[in-house]
Amino acid sequence: MKILKKQIKSSQAISNYNNSTPDWQLINDALKNDQTALELLVKKYLPLVYSITNYYAKNSDDAQDITQEVFVKVWKNLKKFNPEKNFYNWIFEIAKNTSLDWLKKKKAIPFSNFEDKTGQNYLADTIADQTPDPYELAQESNSKETLHLAIDQLSFPYQEVVKMHNEKEMTFQEIANLTNQPLNTVKSRHRRALNLLRKILTSNH
Numbered sequence: 625m626k627i628l629k630k631q632i633k634s635s636q637a638i639s640n641y642n643n644s645t646p647d648w649q650l651i652n653d654a655l656k657n658d659q660t661a662l663e664l665l666v667k668k669y670l671p672l673v674y675s676i677t678n679y680y681a682k683n684s685d686d687a688q689d690i691t692q693e694v695f696v697k698v699w700k701n702l703k704k705f706n707p708e709k710n711f712y713n714w715i716f717e718i719a720k721n722t723s724l725d726w727l728k729k730k731k732a733i734p735f736s737n738f739e740d741k742t743g744q745n746y747l748a749d750t751i752a753d754q755t756p757d758p759y760e761l762a763q764e765s766n767s768k769e770t771l772h773l774a775i776d777q778l779s780f781p782y783q784e785v786v787k788m789h790n791e792k793e794m795t796f797q798e799i800a801n802l803t804n805q806p807l808n809t810v811k812s813r814h815r816r817a818l819n820l821l822r823k824i825l826t827s828n829h
Contacts (some may be wrong), residue, residue, distance in 0.1 A: 647711040657705055666695055673719045674713070680723035690726045722765045774824040782817035789814055 645664070653661035673694050678687035697718055705714060775783055784803070788794045796814070800807045 626737075648707050651702060651705065651707070654699075662699070667791070669712075671716050673715065676716065677723050677726075678718040680720075680727060686726070690723055692728070694722045697722060746755060770825065771821075774821050777824060778817055781813055782820065784815045785810055786821070788818045 647668075648664070650661045650665040650668075654665055670691070674687060674691050677690035677694065678684065681687040681690055694715075698715060699716075705711065775786060778786070785799060786804075788799045789796065794802075796807060796810050799805075800810045803810070
């Protein structure tokens with residue numbers, strides 16, 4: 625069984641960016657709707673933001689939600705960022721303030737505003753890609769049976785999309801066509817299903 629992973633770098637992107645690409649370039653390109661620049665910027669600062677949110681939230685689930693909210697705020701305010709300032713300090717303050725606000729409100733910002741015209745949510749996908757894949761967790765424990773038992777605990781719509789995408793290697797568009805569901809609904813179900821599987825598998829470790 626082949627484990628599918630989302631590839632966020634095209635050959636062109638690899639030639640345009642590397643680990644030494646300055647923040648200002650990534651920011652400028654992200655503001656020009658360069659999705660690769662945005663994804664690289666998110667990946668670069670994800671460890672910092674998550675460490676801050678986890679410090680305040682004290683649990684991984686809330687920390688992940690706050691981290692998502694932080695990057696939504698970053699994207700919405702990126703054009704306001706003063707390039708003469710330090711981006712590290714800027715995003716640090718956003719993460720800290722968002723964490724404090726979260727503790728008061730316990731309410732997250734919806735991610736739907738970040739989807740493009742095709743229904744793809746690049747930011748959500750990028751952040752989700754940093755968490756352990758349920759199939760990798762099952763392989764680490766050498767137990768495919770454990771994974772299958774975990775999948776069986778999901779409701780049918782979640783079981784269906786996981787088996788089609790991860791086991792039958794169908795694209796989200798193919799699944800949408802076959803099940804007569806909107807593409808965005810299929811992608812949302814898959815993300816939700818993987819999150820549920822992670823919780824089931826990690827609770828069994």
